[in-house]
Amino acid sequence: MIVEITEPGLVVLTMNRPERLNALGMGMVEEMRSALTELDDDPSVRVIVLTGTGRAFCSGADVQSAVEGFGAPDPDKNPVAGVFRVQEQIASLNELIHRMKTPVIAAVNGAAVGGGFSLALACDIRFASESAKFGSIFITLGVSSCDMGTSYLLPKIVGISRAAELMLTGRKFDAEEARAIGLVQDVVDDGDVVERALQTARQIAANSPMAVWMTKETLWKNVDAPSFRHALDMENRTQVMCTFSGELLNAFEAFVHKTTPTWKDL
Structure with a gap:
Protein backbone atom coordinates (compact mmCIF):
# COMPACT_ATOMS: atom_id res chain seq x y z
CA MET A 1 0.00 0.00 0.00
CA ALA A 206 -14.42 21.62 5.26
CA ASN A 207 -17.05 20.46 7.75
CA SER A 208 -16.71 19.76 11.46
CA PRO A 209 -14.90 16.45 12.15
CA MET A 210 -17.51 15.59 14.77
CA ALA A 211 -20.37 16.35 12.37
CA VAL A 212 -18.80 14.23 9.62
CA TRP A 213 -18.25 11.29 11.97
CA MET A 214 -21.79 11.42 13.37
CA THR A 215 -23.30 11.83 9.90
CA LYS A 216 -21.51 8.75 8.54
CA GLU A 217 -22.31 6.66 11.60
CA THR A 218 -25.95 7.69 11.87
CA LEU A 219 -26.57 7.38 8.14
CA TRP A 220 -25.41 3.77 8.06
CA LYS A 221 -27.22 2.89 11.30
CA ASN A 222 -30.47 4.30 9.97
CA VAL A 223 -30.21 2.32 6.75
CA ASP A 224 -31.18 -0.60 9.00
CA ALA A 225 -33.63 1.28 11.21
CA PRO A 226 -36.72 -0.87 11.82
CA SER A 227 -39.02 2.15 11.61
CA PHE A 228 -39.12 5.86 10.88
CA ARG A 229 -39.55 6.47 14.62
CA HIS A 230 -36.32 4.57 15.37
CA ALA A 231 -34.48 6.64 12.75
CA LEU A 232 -35.80 9.89 14.23
CA ASP A 233 -34.77 8.82 17.74
CA MET A 234 -31.24 8.10 16.56
CA GLU A 235 -31.06 11.43 14.73
CA ASN A 236 -32.44 13.39 17.68
CA ARG A 237 -29.92 11.94 20.13
CA THR A 238 -27.07 12.53 17.70
CA GLN A 239 -28.11 16.15 17.14
CA VAL A 240 -28.24 16.84 20.88
CA MET A 241 -24.79 15.34 21.33
CA CYS A 242 -23.39 17.39 18.43
CA THR A 243 -25.03 20.56 19.72
CA PHE A 244 -23.35 20.26 23.10
CA SER A 245 -19.95 19.69 21.46
CA GLY A 246 -19.85 23.48 20.97
CA GLU A 247 -19.54 23.32 17.20
CA LEU A 248 -22.99 24.77 16.55
CA LEU A 249 -22.21 27.91 18.58
CA ASN A 250 -18.87 28.12 16.78
CA ALA A 251 -20.70 28.05 13.44
CA PHE A 252 -23.21 30.70 14.55
CA GLU A 253 -20.43 33.04 15.69
CA ALA A 254 -18.57 32.59 12.41
CA PHE A 255 -21.78 33.36 10.51
CA VAL A 256 -22.35 36.58 12.47
CA HIS A 257 -18.75 37.73 11.98
CA LYS A 258 -18.63 36.51 8.35
CA THR A 259 -15.62 34.25 9.03
CA THR A 260 -14.87 30.56 8.51
CA PRO A 261 -15.44 28.35 11.56
CA THR A 262 -12.41 26.78 13.19
CA TRP A 263 -13.55 23.29 14.04
CA LYS A 264 -12.37 21.27 17.02
CA ASP A 265 -10.26 18.16 16.42
CA LEU A 266 -11.68 14.82 17.49
Whole structure:
Protein backbone atom coordinates (compact mmCIF):
# COMPACT_ATOMS: atom_id res chain seq x y z
CA MET A 1 0.00 0.00 0.00
CA ILE A 2 1.11 3.55 -0.74
CA VAL A 3 -0.01 6.20 1.75
CA GLU A 4 0.16 9.75 0.40
CA ILE A 5 -0.91 12.89 2.24
CA THR A 6 -1.93 15.05 -0.72
CA GLU A 7 -2.89 18.06 1.40
CA PRO A 8 -3.79 18.65 5.05
CA GLY A 9 -6.46 16.18 6.11
CA LEU A 10 -6.65 14.30 2.82
CA VAL A 11 -4.95 10.95 2.24
CA VAL A 12 -4.76 8.84 -0.93
CA LEU A 13 -4.34 5.16 -0.11
CA THR A 14 -3.21 3.20 -3.17
CA MET A 15 -3.27 -0.56 -3.63
CA ASN A 16 0.08 -1.33 -5.20
CA ARG A 17 0.18 -4.77 -6.82
CA PRO A 18 -0.14 -3.79 -10.49
CA GLU A 19 1.41 -7.07 -11.64
CA ARG A 20 -1.64 -8.86 -10.13
CA LEU A 21 -4.12 -6.08 -10.94
CA ASN A 22 -4.15 -5.28 -7.21
CA ALA A 23 -5.67 -8.64 -6.35
CA LEU A 24 -6.54 -9.20 -2.69
CA GLY A 25 -3.86 -11.52 -1.41
CA MET A 26 -3.82 -11.98 2.36
CA GLY A 27 -0.66 -9.87 2.62
CA MET A 28 -2.35 -6.90 0.98
CA VAL A 29 -5.52 -7.39 3.02
CA GLU A 30 -3.55 -7.17 6.26
CA GLU A 31 -1.48 -4.26 4.97
CA MET A 32 -4.63 -2.37 4.00
CA ARG A 33 -6.31 -3.16 7.31
CA SER A 34 -3.28 -1.85 9.21
CA ALA A 35 -3.09 1.33 7.12
CA LEU A 36 -6.81 2.06 7.44
CA THR A 37 -6.80 1.48 11.19
CA GLU A 38 -3.82 3.79 11.66
CA LEU A 39 -5.35 6.50 9.48
CA ASP A 40 -8.71 6.27 11.26
CA ASP A 41 -6.94 6.72 14.60
CA ASP A 42 -5.17 9.86 13.36
CA PRO A 43 -7.33 12.94 14.14
CA SER A 44 -5.58 14.95 11.43
CA VAL A 45 -6.93 12.62 8.71
CA ARG A 46 -10.33 13.83 7.52
CA VAL A 47 -11.00 11.83 4.34
CA ILE A 48 -9.36 8.82 2.67
CA VAL A 49 -9.39 8.24 -1.10
CA LEU A 50 -8.85 4.58 -2.01
CA THR A 51 -7.51 3.71 -5.48
CA GLY A 52 -5.23 1.27 -7.30
CA THR A 53 -1.98 1.39 -9.22
CA GLY A 54 -1.96 0.59 -12.92
CA ARG A 55 -4.88 -0.76 -14.97
CA ALA A 56 -7.11 -1.90 -12.11
CA PHE A 57 -8.73 -0.69 -8.95
CA CYS A 58 -8.85 -4.26 -7.62
CA SER A 59 -9.40 -7.49 -9.55
CA GLY A 60 -10.72 -9.37 -6.54
CA ALA A 61 -9.27 -12.38 -4.78
CA ASP A 62 -5.73 -13.42 -5.68
CA VAL A 63 -6.76 -16.60 -7.48
CA GLN A 64 -3.23 -17.50 -8.55
CA SER A 65 -1.94 -17.43 -4.98
CA ALA A 66 -4.96 -19.39 -3.80
CA VAL A 67 -4.40 -22.11 -6.41
CA GLU A 68 -0.71 -22.27 -5.55
CA GLY A 69 -1.64 -22.59 -1.89
CA PHE A 70 -3.85 -25.61 -2.40
CA GLY A 71 -1.95 -28.70 -1.43
CA ALA A 72 -2.81 -32.08 -0.02
CA PRO A 73 -5.52 -31.65 2.64
CA ASP A 74 -4.51 -32.17 6.25
CA PRO A 75 -6.66 -35.08 7.49
CA ASP A 76 -6.51 -33.70 11.03
CA LYS A 77 -7.94 -30.28 10.12
CA ASN A 78 -11.46 -29.36 9.11
CA PRO A 79 -11.20 -27.83 5.60
CA VAL A 80 -14.41 -25.86 6.06
CA ALA A 81 -13.07 -24.15 9.19
CA GLY A 82 -9.85 -23.18 7.42
CA VAL A 83 -11.61 -21.57 4.47
CA PHE A 84 -14.08 -19.89 6.82
CA ARG A 85 -11.25 -18.24 8.75
CA VAL A 86 -9.79 -16.82 5.53
CA GLN A 87 -13.25 -15.66 4.42
CA GLU A 88 -13.76 -13.87 7.74
CA GLN A 89 -10.38 -12.15 7.51
CA ILE A 90 -11.03 -10.78 4.02
CA ALA A 91 -14.65 -9.77 4.67
CA SER A 92 -13.73 -7.97 7.89
CA LEU A 93 -11.75 -5.47 5.78
CA ASN A 94 -15.00 -4.20 4.25
CA GLU A 95 -16.62 -4.11 7.67
CA LEU A 96 -13.74 -1.95 8.89
CA ILE A 97 -14.23 0.55 6.05
CA HIS A 98 -17.98 0.61 6.70
CA ARG A 99 -17.51 1.24 10.44
CA MET A 100 -14.65 3.76 10.31
CA LYS A 101 -15.42 7.29 11.47
CA THR A 102 -13.35 8.61 8.54
CA PRO A 103 -15.19 8.73 5.20
CA VAL A 104 -13.61 6.60 2.47
CA ILE A 105 -14.07 7.49 -1.22
CA ALA A 106 -13.35 4.90 -3.91
CA ALA A 107 -11.56 6.30 -6.98
CA VAL A 108 -12.14 3.37 -9.33
CA ASN A 109 -9.46 3.62 -12.00
CA GLY A 110 -10.01 0.31 -13.81
CA ALA A 111 -11.40 -3.15 -13.10
CA ALA A 112 -13.35 -3.49 -9.84
CA VAL A 113 -14.66 -7.04 -9.96
CA GLY A 114 -15.36 -9.78 -7.43
CA GLY A 115 -13.77 -8.79 -4.14
CA GLY A 116 -12.70 -5.49 -5.74
CA PHE A 117 -16.35 -4.76 -6.53
CA SER A 118 -17.30 -5.47 -2.91
CA LEU A 119 -14.44 -3.26 -1.74
CA ALA A 120 -15.78 -0.35 -3.79
CA LEU A 121 -19.28 -0.96 -2.40
CA ALA A 122 -17.97 -0.73 1.16
CA CYS A 123 -16.69 2.80 0.54
CA ASP A 124 -19.01 5.68 1.32
CA ILE A 125 -18.80 7.33 -2.13
CA ARG A 126 -17.56 6.09 -5.51
CA PHE A 127 -16.18 7.80 -8.60
CA ALA A 128 -15.03 6.03 -11.75
CA SER A 129 -12.73 6.58 -14.70
CA GLU A 130 -14.05 5.93 -18.21
CA SER A 131 -12.15 2.62 -18.39
CA ALA A 132 -13.60 1.28 -15.12
CA LYS A 133 -15.33 -2.09 -15.22
CA PHE A 134 -17.52 -3.57 -12.52
CA GLY A 135 -18.93 -7.00 -11.80
CA SER A 136 -20.14 -9.27 -9.04
CA ILE A 137 -18.45 -12.22 -10.71
CA PHE A 138 -18.33 -14.70 -7.82
CA ILE A 139 -21.21 -16.70 -9.32
CA THR A 140 -19.25 -17.31 -12.54
CA LEU A 141 -16.62 -19.10 -10.44
CA GLY A 142 -19.09 -21.58 -9.02
CA VAL A 143 -19.71 -19.86 -5.68
CA SER A 144 -22.35 -17.47 -4.37
CA SER A 145 -22.39 -13.83 -5.41
CA CYS A 146 -23.25 -13.06 -1.78
CA ASP A 147 -19.71 -12.28 -0.65
CA MET A 148 -17.84 -9.64 1.37
CA GLY A 149 -21.00 -7.64 2.02
CA THR A 150 -22.27 -7.49 -1.57
CA SER A 151 -25.73 -8.84 -0.73
CA TYR A 152 -26.12 -6.17 1.97
CA LEU A 153 -24.63 -3.13 0.24
CA LEU A 154 -25.52 -3.51 -3.44
CA PRO A 155 -29.34 -3.63 -3.01
CA LYS A 156 -29.17 -0.52 -0.82
CA ILE A 157 -27.19 1.34 -3.48
CA VAL A 158 -28.92 0.28 -6.72
CA GLY A 159 -32.15 -1.39 -5.57
CA ILE A 160 -33.06 -5.03 -4.98
CA SER A 161 -34.17 -5.97 -8.50
CA ARG A 162 -31.10 -4.42 -10.15
CA ALA A 163 -28.84 -6.05 -7.59
CA ALA A 164 -30.47 -9.41 -8.22
CA GLU A 165 -29.85 -9.14 -11.96
CA LEU A 166 -26.19 -8.16 -11.51
CA MET A 167 -25.52 -10.83 -8.88
CA LEU A 168 -27.35 -13.69 -10.61
CA THR A 169 -25.79 -13.09 -14.03
CA GLY A 170 -22.31 -12.14 -12.83
CA ARG A 171 -22.00 -9.92 -15.89
CA LYS A 172 -19.47 -7.11 -16.12
CA PHE A 173 -20.62 -3.58 -16.87
CA ASP A 174 -18.95 -0.28 -17.69
CA ALA A 175 -18.64 3.05 -15.93
CA GLU A 176 -21.51 4.71 -17.78
CA GLU A 177 -23.94 1.99 -16.69
CA ALA A 178 -22.54 2.27 -13.16
CA ARG A 179 -23.40 5.97 -13.20
CA ALA A 180 -26.84 5.35 -14.70
CA ILE A 181 -27.82 2.95 -11.90
CA GLY A 182 -26.41 5.17 -9.15
CA LEU A 183 -23.44 3.00 -8.26
CA VAL A 184 -20.96 5.82 -8.91
CA GLN A 185 -21.51 9.55 -8.56
CA ASP A 186 -19.46 10.65 -11.57
CA VAL A 187 -17.38 9.31 -14.47
CA VAL A 188 -14.28 11.21 -15.58
CA ASP A 189 -11.43 10.81 -18.04
CA ASP A 190 -8.81 8.17 -17.31
CA GLY A 191 -6.15 9.65 -15.07
CA ASP A 192 -8.52 12.17 -13.46
CA VAL A 193 -10.49 9.99 -11.05
CA VAL A 194 -8.33 10.59 -7.96
CA GLU A 195 -8.53 14.36 -8.42
CA ARG A 196 -12.30 14.06 -8.88
CA ALA A 197 -12.50 12.14 -5.60
CA LEU A 198 -10.32 14.74 -3.90
CA GLN A 199 -12.71 17.51 -4.97
CA THR A 200 -15.46 15.88 -2.94
CA ALA A 201 -13.01 15.03 -0.16
CA ARG A 202 -12.20 18.74 0.22
CA GLN A 203 -15.91 19.56 0.57
CA ILE A 204 -16.27 16.94 3.29
CA ALA A 205 -13.12 18.06 5.10
CA ALA A 206 -14.42 21.62 5.26
CA ASN A 207 -17.05 20.46 7.75
CA SER A 208 -16.71 19.76 11.46
CA PRO A 209 -14.90 16.45 12.15
CA MET A 210 -17.51 15.59 14.77
CA ALA A 211 -20.37 16.35 12.37
CA VAL A 212 -18.80 14.23 9.62
CA TRP A 213 -18.25 11.29 11.97
CA MET A 214 -21.79 11.42 13.37
CA THR A 215 -23.30 11.83 9.90
CA LYS A 216 -21.51 8.75 8.54
CA GLU A 217 -22.31 6.66 11.60
CA THR A 218 -25.95 7.69 11.87
CA LEU A 219 -26.57 7.38 8.14
CA TRP A 220 -25.41 3.77 8.06
CA LYS A 221 -27.22 2.89 11.30
CA ASN A 222 -30.47 4.30 9.97
CA VAL A 223 -30.21 2.32 6.75
CA ASP A 224 -31.18 -0.60 9.00
CA ALA A 225 -33.63 1.28 11.21
CA PRO A 226 -36.72 -0.87 11.82
CA SER A 227 -39.02 2.15 11.61
CA PHE A 228 -39.12 5.86 10.88
CA ARG A 229 -39.55 6.47 14.62
CA HIS A 230 -36.32 4.57 15.37
CA ALA A 231 -34.48 6.64 12.75
CA LEU A 232 -35.80 9.89 14.23
CA ASP A 233 -34.77 8.82 17.74
CA MET A 234 -31.24 8.10 16.56
CA GLU A 235 -31.06 11.43 14.73
CA ASN A 236 -32.44 13.39 17.68
CA ARG A 237 -29.92 11.94 20.13
CA THR A 238 -27.07 12.53 17.70
CA GLN A 239 -28.11 16.15 17.14
CA VAL A 240 -28.24 16.84 20.88
CA MET A 241 -24.79 15.34 21.33
CA CYS A 242 -23.39 17.39 18.43
CA THR A 243 -25.03 20.56 19.72
CA PHE A 244 -23.35 20.26 23.10
CA SER A 245 -19.95 19.69 21.46
CA GLY A 246 -19.85 23.48 20.97
CA GLU A 247 -19.54 23.32 17.20
CA LEU A 248 -22.99 24.77 16.55
CA LEU A 249 -22.21 27.91 18.58
CA ASN A 250 -18.87 28.12 16.78
CA ALA A 251 -20.70 28.05 13.44
CA PHE A 252 -23.21 30.70 14.55
CA GLU A 253 -20.43 33.04 15.69
CA ALA A 254 -18.57 32.59 12.41
CA PHE A 255 -21.78 33.36 10.51
CA VAL A 256 -22.35 36.58 12.47
CA HIS A 257 -18.75 37.73 11.98
CA LYS A 258 -18.63 36.51 8.35
CA THR A 259 -15.62 34.25 9.03
CA THR A 260 -14.87 30.56 8.51
CA PRO A 261 -15.44 28.35 11.56
CA THR A 262 -12.41 26.78 13.19
CA TRP A 263 -13.55 23.29 14.04
CA LYS A 264 -12.37 21.27 17.02
CA ASP A 265 -10.26 18.16 16.42
CA LEU A 266 -11.68 14.82 17.49
